[in-house]
Amino acid sequence: MKKRVTLSDVAEIAGVSMMTVSRVINNKSGVSERMRRRILDIAKEIDYYPNQIARGLVTNQTSTIGLVVPDNTNPFFANIARGVEDLAFERGYNIFLINTAEDVTREKKALDSLWQKGVDGLILCSSRLPNIELEKQIERFPATILINRELKKPIPSSITINLNDLQGAQLAVTHFLNLGKRNIAHISGPANSISGQKRLAGFKLALNTAEIPFNSSYVQNCAPDTESGYEAGKELLTAHPEIDAIYAFNDLIAVGLIQYCLEVGKHIPQEIAIIGVDDIPLASLVRPRLTTLHVNQNYIGKLAMRTLLEIIMGESSPLAVLIEPELLLRESA
């Protein structure tokens, strides 16, 4: 590892002050064209790159943003992350990626460390923080986007991006009813998941509008992965064999459920119809192909990053955006 080349190195070789070099590097006006070219040449020659740390100390800007997700291995978040990173890279930003593993303590530590690193903005997915705590955290960041989480009272530097879970559940349940299904169950997300609670609420509401009684034993909590989906399906279907349709918290769970049905020979969708949420790539790869509520994750990622940049730049933006899911009919329902 070689010694760092600094501004003063360039300045010394050019025989000018550090300030002129700084001006050139930052494309500021007030430098003769001849000087500018000369300095640029020297900088390239001796391989000078500005030290972002030093720059950050004085400007209070790091060209860095934090992205906090429950699990970057979940295709839903992986796709969001890709959207975020693509746009960030394009705009000269780097992203810190942190997993919370759905653990509040870890989430809090993650936010603390991001704050210490001086990120210019934060994209926080599926936060588990209690409202007061969350608001306090948001207030110390220059800008933040909340995905899958709402705010009681709006904060100017913050924008929320949410799925219309009410509408989503409505679409799913209505489709089940059209299929002639009546014993509709729900595999809910983790108990402390806000989206989980919202999707469950949507499910209840949809049942209610259809005048179907809600049966709480038809709801099963479940971690958002295939293995847990498999187990949840097993429990639900052995306890209540009459269930003929299941609305799953997400595609991962739905796919796990499909695995179980395949294993015990339950026919999908004849004996049991299944609808997931997200439309991750996996959904169209399994057999039967998964019917699901489509959400464009890459778009959400890009949207989040673009909006975050707008807040940072001080441009106005809507305070909350609602993403409308579309029912994507495939083979499982």
Next chain:
Amino acid sequence: MKKRVTLSDVAEIAGVSMMTVSRVINNKSGVSERMRRRILDIAKEIDYYPNQIARGLVTNQTSTIGLVVPDNTNPFFANIARGVEDLAFERGYNIFLINTAEDVTREKKALDSLWQKGVDGLILCSSRLPNIELEKQIERFPATILINRELKKPIPSSITINLNDLQGAQLAVTHFLNLGKRNIAHISGPANSISGQKRLAGFKLALNTAEIPFNSSYVQNCAPDTESGYEAGKELLTAHPEIDAIYAFNDLIAVGLIQYCLEVGKHIPQEIAIIGVDDIPLASLVRPRLTTLHVNQNYIGKLAMRTLLEIIMGESSPLAVLIEPELLLRESA
């Protein structure tokens, strides 16, 4: 966003110099227990967090590492990233995640920006950089781990982690032969992928040891995703219907291939046997379940991070580690 609380704020309130506070914050000795407690209390009281930017400027350490992957959406890299991040978080490090999209220019820019941010180390996956360029890049980072890439001449601050692609191809081809397959094809990765070239070389070698002539028209290059795998399979199998086994560059491609076979009614593995590489979760979710060369991605991620930390800490480590893949028999071969 409130004003930053600094060391001197704490110092002023405590009525001591900044240094005593600094010592306490950094757990250095030479401060009376009484003073230490008092300062800690004040720090907590006024919500003081050290400014890592300022700290980094003087220590030249940022508790930050860069992770560069072709595509964080590919489960193989997503799992590695998770392994890296989990361990990094545990040890107080944050990671910058950057996608290269298999684009050399982008990769170079990524490394430049990481360097400017002063990362303490770098984990670089599937680098496409030419050797000389790569070596130059590595030399300016304090420590780097190369995954899926070898080095012509060893660099002290760098360690490589590679899959034994020769052995992997051997396992796959041998298994095909045991199954009675003779017309064995290979869907190779992207043409400029180093692992792709190595896996192809392994494939040729394995064929050679089995005294089966190598037919270059039985090899098809392909981007590492399901859609491309589907297309590659289509081309390969329409041009050469006699092919009865395919060794795919990775599971994503293999799954795409399975989709194609399903579509045209080719029976797997009777008419065509398929073996992939990686063993991503998807492999056991598709039907028929994919036979593949198992690699523990999370382990690789953790190993990479652990080894990187060792280099940073100045502890010795092996210069190259070779991961042995295991043939995991499922249903596709």
Next chain:
DNA sequence: TTGTATGCGTTATCAA
């Protein structure tokens, strides 16, 4: 056990 002076690499401010 505590404090003072100095510098990390850069930009902001003001002066020339």
Next chain:
DNA sequence: TTGATAACGCATACAA
């Protein structure tokens, strides 16, 4: 158009 000086927040080296 250019430069000198201070400042960002902290840690290192040395002194008391």
